[in-house]
Amino acid sequence: MRSLTGPRAFVAPGCPLVLLCLLVATCPYRAEGDPTDSSFTSLPVREEMMAKYSNLSLESHNISLTEESSSPVEKNITLEKPSDLELLCQFTPSGDLNSVNVTWKKDGELLENIDVFNTTKVGNTLYSQYRFIIFNSKQMGSYSCFFDGEKELRGTFNIRVPGVHGKNKPLITYVGDSTVLKCECHNGLPLNWTWYTSNGSVQVPIDVHKNDKYVINGSYANETRLRVKHLLEEDGGSYWCRAAFQLGESEEHIELVVLSFMVPLKPFLAIIAEVILLVAIILLCEVYTQKKKHDPDDGKEFEQIEQLKSDDSNGIENNAAPRLRKNESVEQ
Amino acid sequence: MNREEKAKPLDGGWGWMIVLHFFLVNVFVMAMTKTFAIFFVVFQEEFEGTSEQIGWIGSIMSALRFSAGPLAAIICDILGEKPTSILGTFLVSGGYLVSSWATGIPFLCVTMGLLPGLGSAFLYQVAAVVITKYFKKRLGLSTAIARSGMGLTFLLAPFTKFLIDLYDWTGALILFGAIALNLVPSSMLLRPIHTETVNNSDIKNKGSSLSATGSEASDRTETYCNDTQESSIQGISMKKSDQLTKNLTVLEHQGEEFGNGPHRNRLLLMSNDKSYQKKFVSWKCITETVSQLISGWIADQNWIKKYQYHKFYLILCGVTNLLAPLATTFPLLMAYTIFFAIFAGGYLALILPVLVDLSKNCRVHKFLGYASFFAGMAVLSGPPIAGWIYDYTQTYTGSFYFSGTCYLLSSVSLFFVPLAERWKSKQPDLRRTTIK
Numbered sequence: 200m201r202s203l204t205g206p207r208a209f210v211a212p213g214c215p216l217v218l219l220c221l222l223v224a225t226c227p228y229r230a231e232g233d234p235t236d237s238s239f240t241s242l243p244v245r246e247e248m249m250a251k252y253s254n255l256s257l258e259s260h261n262i263s264l265t266e267e268s269s270s271p272v273e274k275n276i277t278l279e280k281p282s283d284l285e286l287l288c289q290f291t292p293s294g295d296l297n298s299v300n301v302t303w304k305k306d307g308e309l310l311e312n313i314d315v316f317n318t319t320k321v322g323n324t325l326y327s328q329y330r331f332i333i334f335n336s337k338q339m340g341s342y343s344c345f346f347d348g349e350k351e352l353r354g355t356f357n358i359r360v361p362g363v364h365g366k367n368k369p370l371i372t373y374v375g376d377s378t379v380l381k382c383e384c385h386n387g388l389p390l391n392w393t394w395y396t397s398n399g400s401v402q403v404p405i406d407v408h409k410n411d412k413y414v415i416n417g418s419y420a421n422e423t424r425l426r427v428k429h430l431l432e433e434d435g436g437s438y439w440c441r442a443a444f445q446l447g448e449s450e451e452h453i454e455l456v457v458l459s460f461m462v463p464l465k466p467f468l469a470i471i472a473e474v475i476l477l478v479a480i481i482l483l484c485e486v487y488t489q490k491k492k493h494d495p496d497d498g499k500e501f502e503q504i505e506q507l508k509s510d511d512s513n514g515i516e517n518n519a520a521p522r523l524r525k526n527e528s529v530e531q
Numbered sequence: 532m533n534r535e536e537k538a539k540p541l542d543g544g545w546g547w548m549i550v551l552h553f554f555l556v557n558v559f560v561m562a563m564t565k566t567f568a569i570f571f572v573v574f575q576e577e578f579e580g581t582s583e584q585i586g587w588i589g590s591i592m593s594a595l596r597f598s599a600g601p602l603a604a605i606i607c608d609i610l611g612e613k614p615t616s617i618l619g620t621f622l623v624s625g626g627y628l629v630s631s632w633a634t635g636i637p638f639l640c641v642t643m644g645l646l647p648g649l650g651s652a653f654l655y656q657v658a659a660v661v662i663t664k665y666f667k668k669r670l671g672l673s674t675a676i677a678r679s680g681m682g683l684t685f686l687l688a689p690f691t692k693f694l695i696d697l698y699d700w701t702g703a704l705i706l707f708g709a710i711a712l713n714l715v716p717s718s719m720l721l722r723p724i725h726t727e728t729v730n731n732s733d734i735k736n737k738g739s740s741l742s743a744t745g746s747e748a749s750d751r752t753e754t755y756c757n758d759t760q761e762s763s764i765q766g767i768s769m770k771k772s773d774q775l776t777k778n779l780t781v782l783e784h785q786g787e788e789f790g791n792g793p794h795r796n797r798l799l800l801m802s803n804d805k806s807y808q809k810k811f812v813s814w815k816c817i818t819e820t821v822s823q824l825i826s827g828w829i830a831d832q833n834w835i836k837k838y839q840y841h842k843f844y845l846i847l848c849g850v851t852n853l854l855a856p857l858a859t860t861f862p863l864l865m866a867y868t869i870f871f872a873i874f875a876g877g878y879l880a881l882i883l884p885v886l887v888d889l890s891k892n893c894r895v896h897k898f899l900g901y902a903s904f905f906a907g908m909a910v911l912s913g914p915p916i917a918g919w920i921y922d923y924t925q926t927y928t929g930s931f932y933f934s935g936t937c938y939l940l941s942s943v944s945l946f947f948v949p950l951a952e953r954w955k956s957k958q959p960d961l962r963r964t965t966i967k
Contacts, residue, residue, distance in 0.1 A: 368696065371696075371697070371698065371699040371702075372699065373699070373701070458698070458699075458702075462698065462702070463698045463701075463702035463705055463706060466706060466709075467705055467706060467709045470706070470709040470710060470712070470713075471709055471712065473713075474709075474712045474713055474715060474716060477713070477716035478715060478716045478719065480716075481716050481719045481720065482719070485719075
């Protein structure tokens with residue numbers, strides 16, 4: 200409403216000629232470029248917009264800058280639906296307020312329609328407000344407010360669609376298995392999801408109805424699952440899931456690796472071979488030491504037999520003595 | 532041939548091979564428990580079960596590792612030591628191999644809980660018993676060296692993650708099964724040995740009354756453990772009094788496990804920072820390993836009886852745990868960790884030597900089985916009790932008090948050992964008088 204006060208003051212007396220002059224005068228603005236396009240079209244079209252998107256939510260975001268903040272201050276805003284956006288920058292300079300100029304830029308390009316911005320001074324603080332309606336993907340980007348006084352200070356609002364998350368690590372599967380690739384969106388509800396696979400460097404959308412191989416489903420609106428059956432080695436590679444919102448799209452990349460059974464089988468067989476080798480070595484050692492025991496054993500047994508023979512021959516003489524002793528103990 | 536098999540405990544020589552085998556068994560058994568936490572996350576993603584359901588797999592594995600001790604003792608009597616150990620290895624590695632084809636959580640409960648649990652019980656029991664046969668004077672040190680294998684397992688977590696990243700969990704399980712098969716050659720190192728039990732344990736002959744029958748006693752206790760025809764009335768009475776001292780140690784072991792079980796994870800939970808957690812765990816492992824070695828060596832010097840050391844360490848563990856709620860800052864938590872690791876390492880190294888001291892060599896098998904069984908029940912019930920205490924009081928102090936009390940209670944039974952010894956030494960006097 201504020202932005203209409205200027206032109207309306209001319210229109211109010213009801214001069215159609217002045218209206219024509221106005222339209223001609225505003226033509227150059229329209230021709231100039233995209234960044235101002237939205238802000239200009241929001242001028243007469245604003246009421247239409249308000250009517251069209253009847254439940255536009257008002258999003259208000261605030262950045263306050265001080266002279267001590269050396270690094271640029273940034274704020275991330277995620278929007279999925281068209282909204283009535285209010286971006287407010289406030290700055291408290293130490294010196295004179297009047298020497299400070301405020302400019303707004305979108306993605307580095309200057310936004311020229313000053314009437315859209317509302318700059319007010321309250322006490323020692325300078326407030327600059329940029330209010331507009333976001334309704335298409337061209338309006339997404341980084342909006343920055345610049346205060347150039349003694350030092351140039353900047354505050355940036357990064358307006359993005361909600362991000363999509365998949366798996367950071369590659370998904371490892373084997374030939375013949377089936378696997379599920381999952382993507383989810385934490386901050387919003389996408390309108391729909393699409394999956395793409397890579398053919399060289401080109402993204403090819405996945406057709407679910409072509410054969411039984413791919414099935415797309417998701418239990419909730421903010422997640423999607425791509426089920427791939429009967430995996431082959433060619434199915435490995437990059438997959439993309441794309442979430443579409445009213446204000447744009449975001450996508451995520453997932454890597455699928457399909458291994459054949461031989462890949463883990465090789466280390467497995469290597470370890471089994473090592474175990475069998477160790478067992479064989481130990482068995483051989485045991486057989487060897489047992490052989491060594493048997494050979495001197497044979498020698499020992501021979502000696503023992505010899506000794507027994509000699510004992511026997513001696514024992515006949517000694518037999519008398521033990522018998523005597525035994526008789527004595529029995530008597531007792 | 533009989534004369535060659537009966538040898539004195541070696542305290543060295545081939546015994547170090549047994550230490551190597553026990554070391555490897557400790558590494559694998561601990562590795563299974565620790566790497567399970569990594570597989571937990573993977574299974575949760577794959578099978579989408581609740582934490583409770585998947586936690587059952589780990590609980591079954593840990594509990595069976597202890598509780599299957601009596602079963603291991605029975606199988607060892609039937610098959611012999613080497614075959615039991617090899618059977619245990621096949622159970623562990625077979626369990627892991629079959630788990631790679633898992634289709635659901637109940638499947639995994641059997642193949643990754645039951646089978647490896649049984650297998651590791653067999654392995655552990657056999658290795659512990661054989662090491663007691665091979666070592667007498669250096670039992671503490673050798674056990675401590677073997678148990679230091681548990682400290683090495685902190686290397687296994689990154690290795691497991693690496694395997695899972697390369698081959699996915701199915702490939703990782705297959706490779707684990709293959710690595711576990713390495714225990715087969717190491718089990719083949721368990722050469723049978725029959726040792727004379729010299730009556731040099733704590734049950735010393737107090738008076739000269741027993742010295743006359745000393746030679747008969749040593750004949751009788753020469754261990755062919757299943758040689759029941761030689762056990763006279765005296766043998767049976769000795770068995771009974773053995774049982775008494777043994778039961779005390781068994782209950783004490785259970786008390787320890789009650790305390791130890793829930794306590795391990797709590798330390799990690801109390802510190803919220805991940806880097807702190809890693810520091811705590813690594814310091815705890817190192818300190819515990821070093822402390823086990825020192826405690827084992829000290830105990831072997833036989834300056835005082837081993838169970839006194841054990842009592843001392845248990846009491847200190849209990850006191851440390853009771854004071855633990857006071858540790859709120861990082862330096863205090865670190866101090867608690869180090870002190871607890873020192874005392875815990877001390878008593879852990881001595882469990883086996885004290886068990887051997889308080890029982891005859893022959894019965895170590897059975898008593899180790901009983902002790903393991905009770906420890907298994909404690910391991911199964913400990914974490915839920917700690918969790919219930921936390922849910923009830925919403926702080927961890929309650930669990931620390933519980934753990935400290937358990938440790939103190941377990942040391943109480945050791946105070947009764949002199950009483951039991953006196954009672955036991957009185958028994959043969961009565962018997963002898965009746966015989967006369």
